[in-house]
Amino acid sequence: AQSVTQPDIHITVSEGASLELRCNYSYGATPYLFWYVQSPGQGLQLLLKYFSGDTLVQGIKGFEAEFKRSQSSFNLRKPSVHWSDAAEYFCAVAFVSGGSYIPTFGRGTSLIVHP
Amino acid sequence: DAGVIQSPRHEVTEMGQEVTLRCKPISGHNSLFWYRQTMMRGLELLIYFNNNVPIDDSGMPEDRFSAKMPNASFSTLKIQPSEPRDSAVYFCASSLETSGYNEQFFGPGTRLTVL
Numbered sequence: 001a002q003s004v005t006q007p008d009i010h011i012t013v014s015e016g017a018s019l020e021l022r023c024n025y026s027y028g029a030t031p032y033l034f035w036y037v038q039s040p041g042q043g044l045q046l047l048l049k050y051f052s053g054d055t056l057v058q059g060i061k062g063f064e065a066e067f068k069r070s071q072s073s074f075n076l077r078k079p080s081v082h083w084s085d086a087a088e089y090f091c092a093v094a095f096v097s098g099g100s101y102i103p104t105f106g107r108g109t110s111l112i113v114h115p
Numbered sequence: 116d117a118g119v120i121q122s123p124r125h126e127v128t129e130m131g132q133e134v135t136l137r138c139k140p141i142s143g144h145n146s147l148f149w150y151r152q153t154m155m156r157g158l159e160l161l162i163y164f165n166n167n168v169p170i171d172d173s174g175m176p177e178d179r180f181s182a183k184m185p186n187a188s189f190s191t192l193k194i195q196p197s198e199p200r201d202s203a204v205y206f207c208a209s210s211l212e213t214s215g216y217n218e219q220f221f222g223p224g225t226r227l228t229v230l
Contacts, residue, residue, distance in 0.1 A: 043119070043206055043221025044158075090158065102171070103219070105158040 002027040002093050006106035013081050014114045021076040021109050023091030032094040033074040034103060035065055039087045047089075050074065061085070086113040119222035121207050127228045133195040136225045139188055140209030148219060149182055149192050150206040158206075164190065165212060197229045 003026045013019055025031055032051055036044040048059025055067040065076045074091060088110050092103035120139040128134055140147050148163040162172040164184045172182070179198070184190040194201055204226050208219040 041223065043208070043223050044219075045221070046218045049218075101217075102160060102163065104160075107157040 002031075002095055002104050004091050004093050004104055004106035006089075006091055006109050008109045009107070010110045010112065012112040012114060015083050016080050019076075019078045019081045019085070019111070021089050021091075021111070023074045023076065023106060024072050025074065025091070025093045026072065027093050027095070029095075031074075032101060033065075033067060034092040034094065035059065035063070035074075035076045036090040036092060036105075037061075037087050038090065038108075044090060047076070081111075081113055083113050083115060086111055119207055119209050119220055121205075121222035121225050123225060124223065125226045125228075127230065128197055129230050130198055131196045132229075133193065134197045134201075134227060134229075136192040136205050136207075136227070138190045138192070138207030138222060140190070140207070141220055142188070144209035144211050144220075145187070146210045146212045146217075147184060147190050148208040148210075149190070150208065150221075151203045152206060152224070153203045161192070194227075197227075199229045202227055202229050 035047040091106040094101040149161040
C-alpha cells in the first residue's frame, strides 16, 4: 500500500529565508506526486505535480519540488518565503483506482513565517 | 466559475442527530470526492463518485455514514446518528476525469461539531 510521510509537523522560517519541506513516499510503482497548500479556513489548492520527465518541477507561487527516486523523496522548496506563504502544506501520492487517480495525503506540515 | 460549493460551512449538532452535508461540484466535472480531516488522522478519503456512480466507499468509517449523488451537480454526505468522534472538517472535491490525472478542486469545507 502507498504511504506518504512528512516528518516535520511544524516549520518556522523568517520572511525572506529559503524553505524546504520534506516528503517521503512508499509506493510499489511509478508514483504520481503532488504538493497541496491549505490556507486557514480554505480547501486544498494544488501547488505542483510530478508524473514523469524532468525531476525538478515548477509550480505556482514560486514553489518547486524535486523528485529523487533513490531517496523516495519529493521535497518542496522556495528560495525566499513571503508572509503570505504561512499555511499547511500537504504532500500526496496518487494511485489509480477504478479509472481515477486517488491521492493519499501526508499528515501535513504547518509553515509559520516570522516577519 | 464559483468553484466547489459546500454547505453549511459550520454545523453544530448534538449527539444522535442526523447531519447532512451538501456539495455542488464545478460544472462539467464528472468525479466527486468526499474527504474528512482531523488532527488525529489527517486527510482521509471517504468515498468518490464517477459520473454519479459510487466507485469506492471503502473509506466510509461506519454504516452511520452514507453518501449520494443524485445528479451531476449535487451530492450529500449524511451521518445518522452523529457521534462526537465525527467532529471534523469535511471536504468535497471535484475533477474532470479523462485519460490521465486531473487536478482535484477542493471546496472550503464544512466544520462539523457534534456535542
